[in-house]
Amino acid sequence: MPVSEEFVGRVYPPTPPYEVGREKIREYATAVGETEPVYFDRDAAKAAGFRDVVAPPMFAVVYSAPAMGPAVLDPEVGINLMKMLHGSQEFIWGEPVCAGDEITTEVELNDLYDKGGNEFYVFESVSRNQDGNEVVKGIWTNIVRGG
Amino acid sequence: VNQGDKIEELHVTPDKYLPHRYAGASGDFNPIHIDPEFAKVVGLPGNILHGLYGMAQVARFAEQAAGGDPRKLKRLSVQFRGMGFPEQEIVVTGEVESVDGDRATIATEAAQGDNRIIRNAEAEIETG
Numbered sequence: 098m099p100v101s102e103e104f105v106g107r108v109y110p111p112t113p114p115y116e117v118g119r120e121k122i123r124e125y126a127t128a129v130g131e132t133e134p135v136y137f138d139r140d141a142a143k144a145a146g147f148r149d150v151v152a153p154p155m156f157a158v159v160y161s162a163p164a165m166g167p168a169v170l171d172p173e174v175g176i177n178l179m180k181m182l183h184g185s186q187e188f189i190w191g192e193p194v195c196a197g198d199e200i201t202t203e204v205e206l207n208d209l210y211d212k213g214g215n216e217f218y219v220f221e222s223v224s225r226n227q228d229g230n231e232v233v234k235g236i237w238t239n240i241v242r243g244g
Numbered sequence: 245v246n247q248g249d250k251i252e253e254l255h256v257t258p259d260k261y262l263p264h265r266y267a268g269a270s271g272d273f274n275p276i277h278i279d280p281e282f283a284k285v286v287g288l289p290g291n292i293l294h295g296l297y298g299m300a301q302v303a304r305f306a307e308q309a310a311g312g313d314p315r316k317l318k319r320l321s322v323q324f325r326g327m328g329f330p331e332q333e334i335v336v337t338g339e340v341e342s343v344d345g346d347r348a349t350i351a352t353e354a355a356q357g358d359n360r361i362i363r364n365a366e367a368e369i370e371t372g
């Protein structure tokens with residue numbers, strides 16, 4: 098099925114604020130094998146200049162991935178989930194995320210195109226904290242094999 | 245930090261139940277990652293690692309190169325290619341591709357043996 102470029106630029110409603118918990122940061126950091134004390138210990142984080150325990154950079158997936166759901170499932174865009182692969186991913190980090198922060202994420206369908214018989218869907222997520230400062234931008238490229 | 249510098253390799257072997265812990269930590273409970281039977285039904289050899297877990301290992305590698313300060317990892321881009329599996333060692337390798345002032349770009353990839361699960365990855369770190 099040829100992709101419909103009319104959907105490029107479509108913006109999905111922002112997520113409700115994600116409240117960053119200290120134990121959630123520790124759980125994530127433990128699962129991925131992080132060991133730096135700033136991810137676990139409040140005093141170590143404060144001594145390093147953070148407000149509270151800081152999230153490892155890739156914690157970005159925890160608060161931003163849920164915003165991708167409505168975008169990927171948009172029935173008008175009609176992505177074939179059975180054939181969809183996560184092809185590539187980019188994150189660009191801004192202000193660090195600490196326990197107690199509230200993060201809101203908005204997703205836009207940035208680009209879609211056919212290449213080599215596959216469909217490419219490129220989404221951009223922008224996550225901001227309670228002060229309105231950008232904490233991460235994500236570029237999510239999903240590939241549908243064989244269109 | 246100079247162009248061509250090799251970065252210290254990162255070695256990690258995710259155990260059998262790592263995908264379950266990562267699913268809980270990340271919120272991604274796609275059954276291809278945690279249910280070997282389901283994975284086989286959809287044509288995979290077994291349950292596969294989350295791609296974003298692999299990306300987190302590349303991020304750790306880059307954070308270490310930046311001295312362990314999360315503020316110094318500015319950007320990371322990866323391509324997911326081969327499937328990763330639990331109970332096999334992941335090795336992350338890379339070198340400094342370019343230096344521009346206090347920013348260095350590291351070219352990196354992650355592999356399990358000959359199976360390169362993350363390719364063409366690029367990390368930008370602050371070196372100052």
